[in-house]
Amino acid sequence: MVLADKGYCGTSGATAAGGTGVWYVPPEPAAREAAMASREGLGGYLADRRWMSRVLDETYHRMNELADEGRYPFPTGPDGRPLRNGLQGPEYMRRMRIRIRRAGVRILDHSPVTELLTDADGAAAGAAGYRRQAGEPYRVRAGAVVLATGGCAFLSGALGTNTNTGDGALFAAEAGAELSGMEFSNAYGIAPEGTSVTKTAFYSFATFYREDGEVLEGAASQGGRSAIARELLTGARVHARLDRADATAQAAMRLAQPNFFLTFDRLGIDPFTERFSVTLLAEGTVRGTGGIRITGADCATSVPGLYAAGDAATREEICGGFTGGGSHNAAWAMSSGSWAGSGAARYARSLGSGRAAFRPVTGAGGAGLRPAGDAGSAAGPGEARELVRLVQEEVLPYDKNYLRRGSVLTGALGALDDLWAQLRSLRGEGAGLVKVRQAAAMTAHARWMYASALARTESRGMARRLDHPEQDPAQHHRIVTGGLDRVWTRPAELVA
Known part of the structure; x- marks a missing residue:
């Protein structure tokens, strides 16, 4: 077994950068019922209670396993x-790295994947990538592939998301997989201005202020980030103070999330008594819900031999159209990772060692790797960086992605379509290939997001439309999307 990590396995990704809550609920009927009911309305009633129950069971088992085997020092x-x-x-990720190494897994650190390999029948058969430190390409043949590449935060600067550029979703779509819930991708986290820590839960204890010291009305309520976004769009600053936390809460907060306070301690700010300016950082499908659509209980995709786990997969099954940082996402990562790994192992064994190792394979990658039409042109040194900037111009501004309107989404999608056409004519080489493919993944991700947002002409879950502010009972369905040169969407009715 081979694990290829875009960074250093154990330190890359959103979880490794900080603490995370986990949707851990004892198997007591009343507690489980309350846990499942707590997010159903927020998520627009798009979740599936059968999946909720499975995840609660699996998470409870896996967390207890960590404790019982001494693999994690719970307080x-x-x-x-x-x-x-x-x-x-x-600490969690450090111990997981030790665990997989002891299990005999070969880890390829700093080895971003650039495309999937498929066999003659279109089944996933491995992956190809580039080893940054060795400065050379690599290929891994495999009986099955699990994509656990995280979501996409568009290099917004949110803590721990610098490797989360939607790569897995692009690879899956190139192999023929579908995505779902991509309209639920307009997540923005609150962070002190000029910093990266988006621990938004603690801001429930905050009062928000305009520059002149006046309280910013509505900012502390459910959905208050809209008020913050509107104020920031005027060019004014927004300030916060965690002045609604008593001494007991303050002590508990410091114990639970010490990294939240590192910034304040270094700046010499007491966030409980002093005001500080805040901003909103895009977190896309990292804190959002959408991702690769799964078609089976083992987290299989519609592509044979391809499985998805964690934030790379849609979390609609347990969250519907609303999730957030940690909690459900952490439980989903733990549970889906277990199921996807088991499913991939079963599939690989079903092939037999001979077929898995020696079947002919081809690369499935396109944009930035194999130009459409003619030979294409090599990407220049700064071209990938410029492409990323252009994507960010369409997805980071609050008045495009957060405060959504149909006319604005249509214009942004048109610009992204043009950008995709440009990427289809480029060819990256060496280390530059990684950057061009990353830009392609971000562009594809944004196009699926906006196409799905346009298809949902209502406000449900976190997919809010200012031009369609009400929930429409006729749209009580999920939206599936896919396609590369031509993006498509279709409704998918919920299975009772």
């Missing part, structure tokens, strides 16, 4: 009982 509460509803990311 204890005042009553002496272990607290298993959260994990400190750096």
Whole structure:
């Protein structure tokens, strides 16, 4: 077994950069019922309780396994009982790296994948990529592939998301897989201005202020980030102070998320008594919901031999149209990773060692790798960086992606379509290939997002449309999307 990581396995990704809550609920009927009901309305009633129950069971088992085998040092509460509803990311990921190495997994660090390999029948048969430190390409033949590449935050600067550029979704689509829930991608996290830490939950204790010291009305309410976004769009600053946290809450917050306070400590700011300016950072499908559509209980995709896990996969099954940082996402990552790994192993064994190792394979990659039409042109040194900037111009501004209107989405999608056409004529080489493919992944991700957002002419979950502010009962369905040169969408009715 081979694990290829875009960064250093154990330190790359959103979880490794900080702590995370986990949707860990004891198997008590009342507690489970409350846990499932808590997000159904927020998610627009698009979740599936069968999947919720499965994830709750699997997460409970996996978290207990971590504790019982001594793999993670859970703290204890005042009553002496272990607290298993959260994990400190750096320690958790460090221990997971040790665990997989002991299991015999070969880790390829700093080895971003650039495309999937498929066999003559279109089944996933491995991956190709580039080893940054060795300065050479590589290929891995495999009986099956699990994509656990995370979501896409468009290099917004949010903590831990610099490797989350939607690569897995592009690879899956190139192999023929579909995506779902991509309209639920307009997540923005609150962060102190000029920093990267988006631990938004703690801002429930905040009061927000305009530059003149006046309270910014509505900013502290459910959906208050809209008020913050509108104020920031005027060019004015927004300030916050965590002045609604009492001494007990303050101590608990510092214990739960120490990295949240590092910035303040370094700047000499007491966030509980002093005001500080804040901004909103795009987190896309990292804190959003959409991703690769799964078609089976083992997290298989519509492509034989291809599986998806964590933020790379849609989380609609347990969250519908609304999720957030940690909690459900962390439980989904833990559960889907277990199921996808088992499913991939079963599929690989079904092929037999001879077929898996020696079947002819071809690369499935397109934009930035194999230009359409003629020979294409080699991407220049700064071209990938410029392409990323152009994508960001369409997805980072609050008045395009967060405060959505149909006419604005249509214009942005048109610009992204033009950008995609440009990418289809480019060819990256060496280390430059990684950057061009990353730009292609971000562009594809944005096009699926906006096409799906245009298809949902209502406001449901986190997919809010200012021109369609109400929820439409006739649109109680999921939206599936896909396509590369031509993006498409279609409704998918919920299975009772």
